[in-house]
Amino acid sequence: MRLGIDFGTTHTVAALVDRGNYPVIGFEWGDTFPSVVAVAEADGALRFGPDALAAAEQPGWRLVRSFKRLLGEVGPQSRIEVAGHRFALAEILAGHFARLRDEIRERSTAAGEGDRELVVALSVPAHASSDQRFLTLTAAREAGFQVESVLNEPSAAGFEYAHRYRRTFTSRREHVLVYDLGGGTFDVSLIHMAGLANEVVATAGVARLGGDDFDACLAAWVAERAGLGTVRGGARETLVDEVRRQKERLTPQSRRFVVDLAGLDREDVALPVDDAYQACRELVEQTVERVEEVVAVAACRAGVGWEEIASLYVVGGASSFPPVLRQLRERYGEKRVRRSPHPYAATAIGLACTLDDASGVVLRDLLSRTFGVFRESAGGHGIAFDPIFERDTPLPATGGGRLEVVRRYRAAHNLGHFRYLECGRLRDGVPDGTVAPWDEIRFPFDPALRERGDLAAVPVVRLPGEGPWIEERYDCTAAGTFRVILTCLDDGWSRRYELGRRGDAVARFD
Numbered sequence: 001m002r003l004g005i006d007f008g009t010t011h012t013v014a015a016l017v018d019r020g021n022y023p024v025i026g027f028e029w030g031d032t033f034p035s036v037v038a039v040a041e042a043d044g045a046l047r048f049g050p051d052a053l054a055a056a057e058q059p060g061w062r063l064v065r066s067f068k069r070l071l072g073e074v075g076p077q078s079r080i081e082v083a084g085h086r087f088a089l090a091e092i093l094a095g096h097f098a099r100l101r102d103e104i105r106e107r108s109t110a111a112g113e114g115d116r117e118l119v120v121a122l123s124v125p126a127h128a129s130s131d132q133r134f135l136t137l138t139a140a141r142e143a144g145f146q147v148e149s150v151l152n153e154p155s156a157a158g159f160e161y162a163h164r165y166r167r168t169f170t171s172r173r174e175h176v177l178v179y180d181l182g183g184g185t186f187d188v189s190l191i192h193m194a195g196l197a198n199e200v201v202a203t204a205g206v207a208r209l210g211g212d213d214f215d216a217c218l219a220a221w222v223a224e225r226a227g228l229g230t231v232r233g234g235a236r237e238t239l240v241d242e243v244r245r246q247k248e249r250l251t252p253q254s255r256r257f258v259v260d261l262a263g264l265d266r267e268d269v270a271l272p273v274d275d276a277y278q279a280c281r282e283l284v285e286q287t288v289e290r291v292e293e294v295v296a297v298a299a300c301r302a303g304v305g306w307e308e309i310a311s312l313y314v315v316g317g318a319s320s321f322p323p324v325l326r327q328l329r330e331r332y333g334e335k336r337v338r339r340s341p342h343p344y345a346a347t348a349i350g351l352a353c354t355l356d357d358a359s360g361v362v363l364r365d366l367l368s369r370t371f372g373v374f375r376e377s378a379g380g381h382g383i384a385f386d387p388i389f390e391r392d393t394p395l396p397a398t399g400g401g402r403l404e405v406v407r408r409y410r411a412a413h414n415l416g417h418f419r420y421l422e423c424g425r426l427r428d429g430v431p432d433g434t435v436a437p438w439d440e441i442r443f444p445f446d447p448a449l450r451e452r453g454d455l456a457a458v459p460v461v462r463l464p465g466e467g468p469w470i471e472e473r474y475d476c477t478a479a480g481t482f483r484v485i486l487t488c489l490d491d492g493w494s495r496r497y498e499l500g501r502r503g504d505a506v507a508r509f510d
Helices: 049-055 067-071 089-107 130-142 153-168 212-226 233-249 273-279 281-302 321-332 346-355
Strands: 004-005 012-018 035-041 046-048 061-065 079-082 086-088 119-124 146-152 173-179 188-196 195-206 257-258 269-272 309-315 337-339 363-364 370-376 382-389 402-410 417-426 429-442 469-477 483-490 493-500 506-508
Touching: 004 089, 004 153, 004 346, 012 067, 012 089, 012 346, 035 049, 035 089, 046 089, 046 363, 049 061, 049 089, 061 079, 061 370, 067 089, 079 089, 089 130, 119 130, 119 153, 119 188, 119 346, 130 146, 146 153, 146 346, 153 173, 153 188, 153 195, 153 309, 153 346, 153 363, 173 281, 195 281, 212 233, 212 269, 212 281, 233 257, 257 273, 269 273, 273 281, 273 321, 281 321, 281 493, 309 321, 309 370, 382 402, 382 469, 429 483, 429 493
Parallel strands: 004 119, 079 506, 119 146, 173 309, 195 363, 309 337
Antiparallel strands: 004 012, 035 046, 035 061, 079 086, 173 188, 188 195, 257 269, 370 382, 370 417, 402 469, 417 429, 469 483, 483 493
16 A cells, blocks of 8 residues: 655645545545644553544543644654653654554555555655654654655645646746645745656745644634633633634635634624734735745746746645635735645645656655754864755655765864754855754764763864874755764774754643
8 A cells, every 4th residue: 555644733644546546545534634642641641643632522631732843843852741741752753653554554445455565655844854854754664654755745745736737837837836834834835847757946934834823823813802811721722722613614705703712701702704814914924925935036046937837836724714815816816826626635645646656756856954064173173064965955856866975084183073953044154044953973083982982071182193084974865864974984984873953852731
């Protein structure tokens, strides 16, 4: 069985490869698997997906929504704390995927399809860190999925567009802007679609902008209009949940935004829906700013302007909120903006398309951030930053291959102290924007240090005479993950490291 799986902030969606078709997998409760976990206050027992929602209706359980959002902020060793219990974030992710696996195999519309092996393509936000990619990939593998590829969400949705609307392309218009507004993140990518090859020209996004933020904005607006004052704790959760339910019921024809405040011992309120839309207008404008950023970059980089763009293609579950499409069409016109018939499933369908051997499609994406290292300079008295893979570097095409950088030099010091990081951009050669510290590696250039267990206490000093020849070999996969192999070329002594974000932060949900 071959599946495209879109692990979303609110829901996880899977689509099946079925003889040139890519149907969304259905479950007893619907076409999406809730991305939630419930924790028992007494003993820390965990429930996932629909079981978590059912448990949350019982006393003594805490429901955690949107745990995917933590992946953009923490490292592989990070933990979350709920109701006094701590869990490795990796454990939560693996449990989520394991429950999804069981439902697909045993109780879904695909339960009787093909063999028992589950070959999948996964999605991550376009600006996901390597840690987020690594954690998602590892959790899916631990759950029993055979992961063939990891793609950026808007890039995958581009394949769904090509599968559905390839006839809209002309020799003059071969570009599509994929506008992906999910539950927790927003990404927009300009994709050149020529034949069966999709190539990302430019991409931008907001790491924390999605349906969750519309819910929070509307809850604050309702609290103000209903005279509730500042709402905190459990009362705020109750209000946000009610606002979410009512938001998801809205249609373009809705005229009133009705909120049941019985859970807060207040009378219901019925407010003009246009006022609700106006309260969220600034959030939508943030997405428009990123669209304009991508178009400007594409114009400079590839000479592509609006005349070469076939559509602004809108996907993602949060795009069903009516003011999103309304504002986009006000800005870009009715004919320019096209919304996927299945916005919540577009990414999963596109992922499934990439797994279909008969489709022949190929993706070439871009690295969404700069990866580099701080190292010793000036005889150990200074620190310099070396970019290794810079933002917007073309990644290897899907289907295999790695991007490689090799550095060779004669060591001047007894010890190499490599401090890796990723950042949003470089300014005058210095990391700028969002900067995330990664692993620190201490590699002994001096053979006498190889048996030392703790190199952190060893000072970096210059070697007498000429040091050994050192090779750094960096690999970047099509999924955007990194590794390094450090080798002393004089005698072949080598070490390999899978690189990730440093830290063991604890995110608390109390």
